[in-house]
Amino acid sequence: MFTPTALETSKCQIRRSGVQFGTISLEEEKLVMVQQREERGKVTDLNGDSILKDLIKRSREGEVQAIEAIYARYNRSLLNLVFRYTYNREVAEDLLQDVFLKIFTKLHTLKNEETFVSWMYRIAINTCFSYLRGSKNQLQRTIPLDDVEGKIGDEASEAGDRIMKKSLENAIQSLPNKLRTIFLLHDVQGFKHEEIAGILRCSVGTSKSQLFKARMKIRDLLENKQVS
Amino acid sequence: MKCSSVRKLISDYIDNNLDSKKTFTVERHLDTCPDCKHLLEDFQGIIKDAKDLKEISPSEKTWLELKAKLESKDQRTLELKPRREKRFSFLIYPPKLKYALSSALLAAVIVVAVTVGLKNWRGKNVLEREALQKYTLAKLNEAEHHYQLAIKALGEALYAQEGNIDPQIAKVFRANLEIIDSSILTCRQIVLQEPDNFEARNYLLTAYRGKVDFLNGMIEMQKSSSQKKELKTSI
Numbered sequence: 001m002f003t004p005t006a007l008e009t010s011k012c013q014i015r016r017s018g019v020q021f022g023t024i025s026l027e028e029e030k031l032v033m034v035q036q037r038e039e040r041g042k043v044t045d046l047n048g049d050s051i052l053k054d055l056i057k058r059s060r061e062g063e064v065q066a067i068e069a070i071y072a073r074y075n076r077s078l079l080n081l082v083f084r085y086t087y088n089r090e091v092a093e094d095l096l097q098d099v100f101l102k103i104f105t106k107l108h109t110l111k112n113e114e115t116f117v118s119w120m121y122r123i124a125i126n127t128c129f130s131y132l133r134g135s136k137n138q139l140q141r142t143i144p145l146d147d148v149e150g151k152i153g154d155e156a157s158e159a160g161d162r163i164m165k166k167s168l169e170n171a172i173q174s175l176p177n178k179l180r181t182i183f184l185l186h187d188v189q190g191f192k193h194e195e196i197a198g199i200l201r202c203s204v205g206t207s208k209s210q211l212f213k214a215r216m217k218i219r220d221l222l223e224n225k226q227v228s
Numbered sequence: 229m230k231c232s233s234v235r236k237l238i239s240d241y242i243d244n245n246l247d248s249k250k251t252f253t254v255e256r257h258l259d260t261c262p263d264c265k266h267l268l269e270d271f272q273g274i275i276k277d278a279k280d281l282k283e284i285s286p287s288e289k290t291w292l293e294l295k296a297k298l299e300s301k302d303q304r305t306l307e308l309k310p311r312r313e314k315r316f317s318f319l320i321y322p323p324k325l326k327y328a329l330s331s332a333l334l335a336a337v338i339v340v341a342v343t344v345g346l347k348n349w350r351g352k353n354v355l356e357r358e359a360l361q362k363y364t365l366a367k368l369n370e371a372e373h374h375y376q377l378a379i380k381a382l383g384e385a386l387y388a389q390e391g392n393i394d395p396q397i398a399k400v401f402r403a404n405l406e407i408i409d410s411s412i413l414t415c416r417q418i419v420l421q422e423p424d425n426f427e428a429r430n431y432l433l434t435a436y437r438g439k440v441d442f443l444n445g446m447i448e449m450q451k452s453s454s455q456k457k458e459l460k461t462s463i
Binding site for chain 2: 212
């Protein structure tokens with residue numbers, strides 16, 4: 001039986017030996033997902049996370065292994081965040097690269113390592129906003145979710161469930177950027193309001209009221225079938 | 229409690245962020261208000277589906293490209309290096325401190341060399357001294373010549389890259405170099421007056437050695453400083 005840590009190690013070994021990720025079983029993949037979801041609740045709290053502090057310190061010194069470890073730790077959650085601003089897998093991966101490039105090249109400017117995770121997510125969100133402001137995006141935003149469906153749909157789930165999830169994805173895509181950010185951080189990524197306030201540099205009250213608005217908007221979108 | 233008041237609390241109610249009194253009030257309202265109850269169920273459904281959205285993973289290509297970008301010359305902010313290549317901690321001292329240290333180190337080396345030299349010299353008898361004297365003088369001449377050549381080459385290399393150094397550091401560098409040069413000058417004057425004076429010779433050689441080390445260190449620092457400069461411009 002794999003423990004998540006052992007699994008991550010084995011994934012690294014697999015990666016180093018040049019074998020594709022596809023060789024990892026679905027069960028192993030789920031374990032990683034569970035571990036990452038569990039981590040979400042404590043992601044912005046570095047108290048006691050001496051491993052991450054050490055990784056940050058070593059990454060600042062340019063150590064490749066430490067950089068790779070930080071990347072391995074956050075790549076999935078950041079990609080899933082970025083993806084729901086673009087709804088284009090290829091663009092999302094490009095943005096993810098930009099985000100990590102900024103993180104690692106600006107790591108020396110981070111004064112307080114306790115705020116590393118908030119800082120990292122802020123970079124990701126700002127990168128997405130910059131992208132969305134770009135002219136190219138006007139075309140890419142209208143990309144239908146057909147390509148998304150295959151990736152987000154769970155083969156084991158029922159057809160109705162798939163439609164609901166696809167509708168939810170459509171609703172998220174239709175949300176204004178600020179509401180989308182709060183919804184993604186709280187309901188999808190699992191951050192607490194206090195953590196969101198730290199990431200977005202807003203008050204906890206703002207985070208709460210924006211989340212209510214986001215949920216209401218999604219409800220309206222789903223109920224009124226404004227999304228296909 | 230009115231519907232508008234309950235709706236303000238409903239997100240906190242779902243997230244279990246309400247105290248028991250407010251929780252009770254909200255629940256009492258929900259029991260009697262189908263609209264708010266409906267809202268609660270819808271929110272709970274949205275939250276459940278949001279948590280269950282399928283996650284995607286980045287491809288291996290993304291990491292490889294990122295790594296290549298970090299390693300590329302355009303991203304000089306970060307010099308990727310394997311763990312084993314970690315340098316000694318004293319190298320991360322600020323440049324000024326580093327060169328102040330090098331001056332102090334040089335002075336210490338001179339003092340030690342002279343003390344040791346004097347001790348050895350006084351310990352020998354007259355015959356031994358004469359034989360040793362000839363041999364040592366020849367070796368000292370040879371060494372002196374090599375040091376002079378090395379200093380000349382290093383000096384040329386250093387001045388060829390002039391301009392890459394931070395003006396403040398250059399100032400400290402010049403001050404330190406003046407101290408070393410003045411030591412060399414004093415030693416040379418004594419050597420010229422008394423060519424057989426081993427103590428003076430030892431002084432001189434140590435001063436030369438110190439200058440070589442200092443220039444080497446300066447060139448090293450110049451390289452890293454020019455890399456940082458390129459990096460700043462790339463940002």
